[in-house]
Amino acid sequence: MPQNQNGKQIFSLLEVTQSIKRTVAKRYGSSFWVTAEMNKLNRYQRSGHCYPDLVEKKDGKVIAELRAILWKDDYDRINANFQRTLKEPLKDGIKILFSTSITFDPKYGLSLQILDIDPSFTLGDLEKEKQETIKRLQLEGIFGKNKQLQLPILPQRIAIISVESSKGYADFTNIFKSARDVWNYSFFQMLFPSLLQGDNAVRTLIAQLDRIQKVAHHFDVVAIIRGGGGDIGLSCYNHFALAKKIAEFPIPVITGIGHSTNETVTEMIAHENAITPTKLAEFIVQKFHDFSVPVQKAEEKIVDRCLRMIQDRKTEFTAAVKLFRSATANILVRNRNLVDRQVGSLLQQMTAQLARTNLLLQNTERNVTNLSPENVLKRGYSITRVNGTSVRSFGQVNIGDTVETLLYEGQISSQVMSKNKSEKNE
């Protein structure tokens, strides 16, 4: 009860606060729906109660602020509902549509007691954020930037952003291990540990990307690997700062985040995205096959082709030899025929020549026979001899010499009586 003192009505603090409490309870008797941004969830681990900071902003400035209360049981129910619908837990920095009643506590003051939160409103808001990230990347002209980078023919040196103990990391590296064992492919892997989900992941992912960027010349590709973590808390991959970092990264960034929800912006802009770490590793191993198989084939093709080429030349050579042989044989036959014909003609000509000569000889013989002394004597000529020598000159014979006259039928001896030299012979 208020006290009267010097005409003043004086209330105790409790009386005032209780009055406010009564007024508030009377004025705000029923619950109603409110939209606000939950700046901080402020969940206390021990009690499980939350005391969210709710704000409304205009042009980035806070224009209204009020504390809220979310009791443990309500939190558990709402959070489960959120994870089911949004694949995200209740967290800082989301816009919410909530059912609430205004309470006033003499000790803790005015606050909104949150009774329920509509996850579809936040879902729409998260989706809007995702679309905004996409739009901003497109506006800056960097949405497709990482995809435009050339992945080396052999993406051999891999900077892995993951958690060493995660199933995704094990799946990813196991594929390389077996590729090494089976095909003797060599990989260089280096792990850059980071959170992979939830709001803090944005910061640690960017920090590790910054580190890799400093030594980027040692790597062909960055792989962000997550797996076995469920589908909760992946909206960090829609965060603009992270997406921008990846889009503008100097070497290809590939992702195997391993979830079944819609593709995040990070996965959209990554150079290559696979639905699981295993599939992503297989993508890389396939690159090795694409390199290795043609090399193997090249070896086979060259050997095969060379053997065939040599065989072809051998066949050609054999054919040429055969052709040469047949050609030369023909020439021989032709020439032999020619020789034969010429020999024939020569023989013919020789025979004719012989016959002609023979005839000539016969004529000569006849002439010679006609001229023989015997035949001459027959025709009435005679030979005169003196002392056994035929007389050929006038001086050979002297008067008184005995000369012999040889006729065809016999010989006559006579004595030279006189001699008269004929004048024409002098």
Place this chain on the structure above:
Amino acid sequence: MSKTEAIKYTEAFEELQEIVSEIEAGEISVDELSEKVKRASLLIGICKKKLATTEEDVNTILQELDAADDGSGHTLA
């Protein structure tokens, strides 16, 4: 660095493909064949070596990171 290592594996891969298509198209004479086969086997060697080896070393990279971190005045917690 030896002459072999001076040829980048990507260049080796491309040149090898060229030789294969030349040989397949029958553009290489028997006289050139021996030279080309010798070259191809060198290139195949480079490619196979690349598939089976990496020369990176974690410690070197860590040292480079430390140097870079010192330079920028902060390290990752």
